[in-house]
Amino acid sequence: xxxxxxxxxxxxxxxxxxxxxxxxxxxxxxxxxxxxxxxxxxxxxxxxxxxxxxxxxxxxxxxxxxxxxxxxxxxxxxxxxxxxxxxxxxxxxxxxxxxxxxxxxxxxxxxxxxxxxxxxxxxxxxxxxxxxxxxxxxxxxxxxxxxxxxxxxxxxxxxxxxxxxxxxxxxxxxxxxxxxxxxxxxxxxxxxxxxxxxxxxxxxxxxxxxxxxxxxxxxxxxxxxxxxxxxxxxxxxxxxxxxxxxxxxxxxxxxxxxxxxxxxxxxxxxxxxxxxxxxx
Amino acid sequence: xxxxxxxxxxxxxxxxxxxxxxxxxxxxxxxxxxxxxxxxxxxxxxxxxxxxxxxxxxxxxxxxxxxxxxxxxxxxxxxxxxxxxxxxxxxxxxxxxxxxxxxxxxxxxxxxxxxxxxxxxxxxxxxxxxxxxxxxxxxxxxxxxxxxxxxxxxxxxxxxxxxxxxxxxxxxxxxxxxxxxxxxxxxxxxxxxxxxxxxxxxxxxxxxxxxxxxxxxxxxxxxxxxxxxxxxxxxxxxxxxxxxxxxxxxxxxxxxxxxxxxxxxxxxxxxxxxxxxxxxxxxxxxxxxxxxxxxxxxxxxxxxxxxxxxxxxxxxxxxxxxxxxxxxx
Numbered sequence: 001x002x003x004x005x006x007x008x009x010x011x012x013x014x015x016x017x018x019x020x021x022x023x024x025x026x027x028x029x030x031x032x033x034x035x036x037x038x039x040x041x042x043x044x045x046x047x048x049x050x051x052x053x054x055x056x057x058x059x060x061x062x063x064x065x066x067x068x069x070x071x072x073x074x075x076x077x078x079x080x081x082x083x084x085x086x087x088x089x090x091x092x093x094x095x096x097x098x099x100x101x102x103x104x105x106x107x108x109x110x111x112x113x114x115x116x117x118x119x120x121x122x123x124x125x126x127x128x129x130x131x132x133x134x135x136x137x138x139x140x141x142x143x144x145x146x147x148x149x150x151x152x153x154x155x156x157x158x159x160x161x162x163x164x165x166x167x168x169x170x171x172x173x174x175x176x177x178x179x180x181x182x183x184x185x186x187x188x189x190x191x192x193x194x195x196x197x198x199x200x201x202x203x204x205x206x207x208x209x210x211x212x213x214x215x216x217x218x219x220x221x222x223x224x225x226x227x228x229x230x231x232x233x234x235x236x237x238x239x240x241x242x243x244x245x246x247x248x249x250x251x252x253x254x255x256x257x258x259x260x261x262x263x264x265x266x267x268x269x270x271x272x273x274x275x276x277x278x279x280x
Numbered sequence: 281x282x283x284x285x286x287x288x289x290x291x292x293x294x295x296x297x298x299x300x301x302x303x304x305x306x307x308x309x310x311x312x313x314x315x316x317x318x319x320x321x322x323x324x325x326x327x328x329x330x331x332x333x334x335x336x337x338x339x340x341x342x343x344x345x346x347x348x349x350x351x352x353x354x355x356x357x358x359x360x361x362x363x364x365x366x367x368x369x370x371x372x373x374x375x376x377x378x379x380x381x382x383x384x385x386x387x388x389x390x391x392x393x394x395x396x397x398x399x400x401x402x403x404x405x406x407x408x409x410x411x412x413x414x415x416x417x418x419x420x421x422x423x424x425x426x427x428x429x430x431x432x433x434x435x436x437x438x439x440x441x442x443x444x445x446x447x448x449x450x451x452x453x454x455x456x457x458x459x460x461x462x463x464x465x466x467x468x469x470x471x472x473x474x475x476x477x478x479x480x481x482x483x484x485x486x487x488x489x490x491x492x493x494x495x496x497x498x499x500x501x502x503x504x505x506x507x508x509x510x511x512x513x514x515x516x517x518x519x520x521x522x523x524x525x526x527x528x529x530x531x532x533x534x535x536x537x538x539x540x541x542x543x544x545x546x547x548x549x550x551x552x553x554x555x556x557x558x559x560x561x562x563x564x565x566x567x568x569x570x571x572x573x574x575x576x577x578x579x580x581x582x583x584x585x586x587x588x589x590x591x592x593x594x595x596x597x598x599x600x601x602x603x604x605x606x607x608x609x
Contacts, residue, residue, distance in 0.1 A: 027363065027392045036389020040378060047377040114373025118426075121337055121367035122390050125358070 037132030083158030103182035108195035134179035162245020170238025180266035296344035305331035307492035323489035366435030376415035507575035508545035
């Protein structure tokens with residue numbers, strides 16, 4: 001073993017006054033750091049077959065079961081087409097499985113394996129670690145949503161969205177909110193297996209109560225107004241409203257406020273309570 | 281050792297750390313390390329070494345006291361400190377499914393002025409293991425990967441928390457050589473270890489921690505010298521301790537007897553040994569099992585750990601250590 005400095009790399013940088021970051025050229029940026037972390041996470045995702053399959057295929061398969069329930073509901077009365085009913089649901093599934101569920105596992109695994117603790121000794125900031133680790137899952141969620149939109153347009157004669165800004169806003173909020181909720185969920189677990197259990201309540205509540213299988217419009221009013229407060233509901237509402245274009249401004253604002261509130265609360269909880277190393 | 285004339289790269293004042301359950305792991309630790317110095321923190325398990333080092337690394341804010349690394353608060357001014365330090369935790373975590381090369385690449389993307397991958401890996405002798413998954417590395421190899429990442433950004437200050445634990449003898453020697461070279465290159469190193477020969481061989485100065493406090497500190501020679509040397513032997517049949525010349529006249533400061541075996545402690549080993557042997561010669565006595573030895577760091581360590589748990593107030597202890605140091609000169 002010997003310390004050699006390759007040609008062209010200059011001084012060893014260990015002597016007084018030569019701080020690697022001081023010359024500016026070799027310093028890292030938040031974006032660069034997150035990209036490096038995201039790249040490694042993408043490789044890891046490719047090597048974690050179970051998570052990969054769940055993330056990639058479940059959201060693409062579940063729509064069929066939704067499709068079968070849709071027939072039984074009188075959609076026309078509610079002013080919904082099959083496509084505009086199905087699309088928000090499958091985007092919801094994408095957020096739940098590709099983003100939320102897989103990120104709960106990733107966050108718990110990196111913490112329990114002391115990867116997060118080691119990363120925190122470096123130049124990455126806390127928020128960069130959580131965001132960088134989530135980037136592959138968020139990218140998958142985004143690509144999946146776009147694929148689903150295209151598929152619905154081609155197969156179910158889905159029209160172009162009447163209020164695309166609402167749909168885009170809903171999707172983007174969802175892609176920020178669900179990794180944050182995953183980090184919150186990881187707080188309540190001590191292992192990767194435990195993390196999956198911890199993720200179940202929100203997964204089930206969202207699937208049943210956020211208008212994915214059954215539209216809230218056909219539910220009793222009082223129940224529906226409670227279910228509107230679930231974190232996935234405003235995302236579904238915004239995306240569906242984006243397509244149908246008949247979402248009243250007050251309801252759109254309400255959905256936005258709900259989504260923002262969940263995101264803010266989740267980010268606050270993570271800042272305050274996220275554990276970066278296993279409990280001893 | 282005079283570090284005042286040099287820049288204090290690490291400056292710690294009255295540092296305290298309290299864990300959630302109320303356990304006070306660090307109870308008022310102060311020391312400073314000059315540029316280019318190698319400082320070792322020694323201590324039994326649970327002495328508070330890692331708890332202290334984690335505060336210096338900026339992983340947590342202290343419950344009390346002050347830390348400055350390169351003039352900055354490592355917790356509040358993380359961005360200013362991190363690009364200039366390298367850290368090797370006692371237990372590092374790397375995703376087990378990544379290869380060594382992928383791990384280095386990821387880490388390099390997060391490190392200012394990172395060394396090229398080949399250079400980083402050959403530094404620690406892992407050049408040929410680049411394509412191997414982390415989960416297939418041996419414990420020692422994982423330690424060396426951890427060291428490679430700590431050195432990736434050519435840090436000015438290096439924190440090594442038990443860097444040689446889990447390494448075989450050769451790996452340990454390699455790591456020591458590497459650390460020596462780094463220090464010669466001007467790197468300031470803070471090392472924790474429970475291998476005393478590691479501290480004795482590498483450290484410019486060291487501190488022995490016990491129960492969250494520094495029980496003794498100085499150069500290895502100073503810490504050792506603060507401890508008395510030892511003469512042990514068996515008295516022959518018919519003799520008792522009182523038959524020896526008066527102990528103060530021998531320069532003996534303490535003694536223990538167990539049956540016929542005697543242990544004398546002294547800060548003036550040559551004088552005590554000479555007078556003892558002259559007495560034996562004059563009385564035609566053979567001292568069986570005669571063993572005369574200077575204090576070693578190991579002995580100092582064990583004794584400090586033992587004394588420290590017997591006596592409590594830290595202030596008294598510091599005074600006593602200082603007095604012993606004076607009398608040893």
